[in-house]
Amino acid sequence: MYRFLLTPRWWGINVFVLLAIPFCIFMGSWQLSRFESRVEAHRSADKQVADARTEAARPLADLLPVDQSTSGKRATVSGRYAKQLLVPDRQLDGRDGFYVLTLLRTDSGRALPVVRGWLPGRAGAAEVSAPPSGEVTVTGALQASETPGDNGVSTQGGLPSGQTAAISAASLVNLVPYPVYDAWITLDKADAGMTAVPATAPDNSGLDLKAFQNLGYTGEWFVFAGFTVFMWFRLLRREVEFARDAALGLVPDEESQAPQPTAV
Incomplete structure (x- = not known):
């Protein structure tokens, strides 16, 4: 059969x-x-960000270029604050607001984007205090340059003067007359009146689509x-x-x- x-x-x-x-x-x-x-990379990245909060800050030069092993690490760098920009359409704790981004001119001649904090509401320069003057030393979590369209980063163009949609060297180099680091930091402690912006896990390490x-x-x-x-x-x-x-x-x-x- x-x-x-x-x-x-x-x-x-x-x-x-x-x-x-x-x-x-x-x-x-x-x-x-x-x-x-x-899943394991997501867990490791979250743990890395959490552990970095208790680690001693290291000089910025020791942590560049930013990759998955250095993203979220605490960095320290000295310089003078220069041009200030606002980053609209940023949420924190479920509320709409904007980042206050100030470029820190370092002795190398390049500028490091520093997120001094977050404010609720619509981006408006009148609401933002001026950055400290003179030589300052800042400490915060190191982050990689953002890519428009990823992780909620806006792709909006035609923003008013003094605003930028993404925190990236490619975007900022067109707004300032000096070179910009391909990285940025968010301060451990926000400046007066602002809320500190928490560090995020490295790109391509989350439970994404x-x-x-x-x-x-x-x-x-x-x-x-x-x-x-x-x-x-x-x-x-x-x-x-x-x-x-x-x-x-x-x-x-x-x-x-x-x-x-x-x-x-």
Whole structure:
């Protein structure tokens, strides 16, 4: 009854199934490992940010360039405050507001963007106090330059003078006549009247859409493996039933199924 399994047609079906199932399981397992690695990276990044709050601050030069290992670390740097800008459409504790961003001119000639704090409401220069004058030493959490469109960073253009949508060297270099560090810091303690902006985890370390896409792909590959097994059993059952019916003479032959010529 199962002699049909040795036919070329079923050899092809069997080889396909034997290759498809391991492949689907492998791909599903790989996607699951990607999701698990993103979860672990998310946990490590959150722990890194939390641990950095209790670590001793290090000179800015020792932490550059910013990467996943240095993002969130406490940095210290000296200089003089220069141009001040506002970063609108920033939320803190569920409230709308804006960052107060001031460029700190260092001895290197480059400027470091420093977020001195957050204020609620619409961005307005009249509400913001002037930065301290003279030589200052600031300490805060180091952050990588922002990318418009990521992590809620606005892509809005045409902002009023004195405002910027993203804290990045690429955006700020067009607003000031001196080079800007490809990084920024948020002060441990905000200046008077402002709220300190907490450090965030490094980019590509959170449970973002890509992580849940990996989880979705995991389910899809395992479903494909199960569907392949289901279809193989369905085809096998259908072939067995056909062979059984043929053995019992329940399947009409081709001659009896052929249309009979009609008399003229």
